[in-house]
Amino acid sequence: MTKEEGSPSNVSNNEEEIVAKERVSNVPREVADAKQKTIQNTVQSLVDRVKKARNSNRFSSIYTAPSRLRDLNPSLFIPRVVSIGPLHKEKLNLKSTEARKAAFVNELLSEIGFIDETLHNCVQKVYDKIERIRGCYDGMKKTAYNDDEFTQMMVMDACFILQFISKLSGSGNLLSDNRLRSRSIALDLVLLENQIPFFVLEDIYESTINKLQSRPSLITMLSNLLGYINPFTDCIKMDNIGTETTHDHILGLLHKVYLPKLPNSSTISVLPTAHSAVELDKIGVKFRPKDEKIWPLSIDFQSSSHKPTLRMPVVVIDNFFEVVVKNLIVYEQYSPVYNYVTSYAMALDMLVDSPADIAKLGESDVLVNHLGSNEKASDMIKNICKDVTFLDFYYIDSWKRMDTYYDSYWSKCIGVLKQKYFSSPLTAVGLLAGIIIFIVTVVQLPFQIKQS
Template sequence: MFVSGIYEEEKEPILKEDKLLKKLHFPPIFVIPSWLRDISPNSFTPRVVSIGPLHREHTHLKSMEKKKDKYMRKLLVERDTYNDCFKTVRNKIEAIKSCYSGMKEEIYNNDDKLVEMIVTDTCFILRFIYKLAKSGDIPSEKRIRRRSIALDLVLLENQIPFFVLQDIYDIIFKKKSTVTTPDLKTMLCGLLQQVNPFKKELNVENLSSVTSSPFHIVGLLHEFYQPGYKLSKISYIPKAHTAVKLHEVGVRFKPNQMLKWPMAMEFESSPLNPTIKMPEVVIDNHFEVVMRNLVVYEQCSPVESYVTSYVKAMNMLAATPKDIATLVESDVLTSHLGPNETASNIRNICKDVTFLDFYYMDVWEKAKKHYDSYWSRNLGVLKRKYFDTPWKAIALFVGFIGFISLVAGFTFRKP
């Protein structure tokens, strides 16, 4: 059979490792349930480029289709890998189909069309991350477009199975290339850094403890946010105190410079300076998109709910614009939105989400204990009333010295 300029060869047996996907009780790439999608449809819809079959027919994405085909042919012809890539994908087409839920029948039943689509989209991703790894300082308009494409590539409905990315990467950059290139996860790390909302950069070395292969790029991003060790969790949500309420009883917030995992929070108990240390995070128009796709991935996949737990914790701390202002002043949060919009942005991610686990119980219990303490409350009022600015502290000190001098004058005055 003639397919996309090549002749179909005899199918090879599917490799043993690819059968893993067939044993799954869920498809890792799926249409988002309406009760989650309807809250924020734009968080799941690609803006620039469609990847895979689920958004293929969107009119506003059509302009990229010809470019993707051009990129695919240029990449494969230059490296003489055209036939190898199509053959590899065709031999695994059934495993690829099992990864998707929600494909239209005309795509699902047309192997030729699906093979060409998968190869084209995979080549687009590989060429994009390869050029991203090589690029230096580029014009600002290209940086904006680059980040928009990167954001599209972490949408849950806009994915290619990871084993396909790995297979075609191996063919193009390892088997046929004479130039040494970074491994696939290292190149994808550069892509994911474009949309990483935390100020601490992603480090591919942190993935060394993760033995399983991700289902797709979203799954790889989720692996970057895993702690790499077992965290204690609890299945109920403790009573929340907002950043403002905690600040009123003397609790301060500081950036966590010694992160044990990317979303770690710690409570440092101190009679005078109790502190919650947190990862530095940037809230912008992309924050909700990235977090929401990771949360839905956790809601619908057999993975730990680290991101959902973090979003819940932030929702409790940053419930109002005043809380946002407190966290911004503490340098743990940078907002490119207005305080009202930032608070709404964080709060909406939690809407209609089921919370199964909470990984910050130790921090929350210590914060609650401090908040409920009689001395903490009164010391907090004292510090807020008399020591919240240097001038108030100086005035109190001068007044105290004046009072002592006055008492001393009365004491030592001769009768």
């Protein structure tokens, strides 16, 4: 009888080969099976994590600033008066505000009435989305707060924010009891690490203030808040914020205020040539407040052989400027959003190389320095972009035109004239006197010739 493939003798031979291989490798079958099981479990765990991330369909929008930027100045990200959300909840210096926070919430609920029913609605809405809310916080351990503690935190913080901005909207001014404290609270509410998801704020608004008659929309109320920490003299406008637009949080809303109506990418491989304000002034460039209202951060170079002008937003340099801009920069660096604020900060950094540049921009009425010295303002601007990655620069066209003018023949002539004849009042007076003498001489020359 002929041996065929798959016959008992072949099966026996195959088993002998397997046993022989196991003996050679000196690995028992039980160990090999256990290893395969471990690998399979690891693969399944990775698959579950990937599916969970895909199903969540969101990134963590509230997080601690990365250490390479945070360590430069941690105080820029730490709330001074009030904690919002879980990331700074246990800070001892903020505990005293918790009683104040409860008083605000009591005022809000008392005005609405039906306290038990209102709180029930608020708690229910938070509980229904608690996993989604937790997913918005990066780096927070799930065991840090149980569901009850976490829900209470969200409801209290959202109610506090709503009552605070309601008071701002009603009075049209900062709270009269302590203006500095109130402005500090307003600043705390735009810190990246001190946020609650915007959809939580919307849900609590619908269950509270929206029940009252003749109350402004949530976006309108927040515009008053953002106006107090806005570092630019132009008023905050919400024209670009559509009602159908979603926001990550209050800081994300502020970020959208500074975007143009039609944002677009502006990827660059290298940064443009930097020219300081003093260098540009030497070749005749003037600095003027922007006259275009569509984009709050617009900077435009208008080239002209007679009046080259750089138009830019009027900015107030103070401690609030550094906090607001730095938090917006970090938000842009680590979130899938446009980098317009980072571009603005870089443009300002290129214009300011020394205290003399601060003085020049101040004289031109495009910068207001509240820090007490030009040196402090210069140092602040130079440090604000330290260790920041630049992928986009939305002023590249203006900077290219400015660089072209800087290298032009006409600008060099202006520079030589200013340096030689207008470098000081004395030389300018000397030049003027020389011109007058020359004109008088030319006028008198025909009479002298006639007399002779």
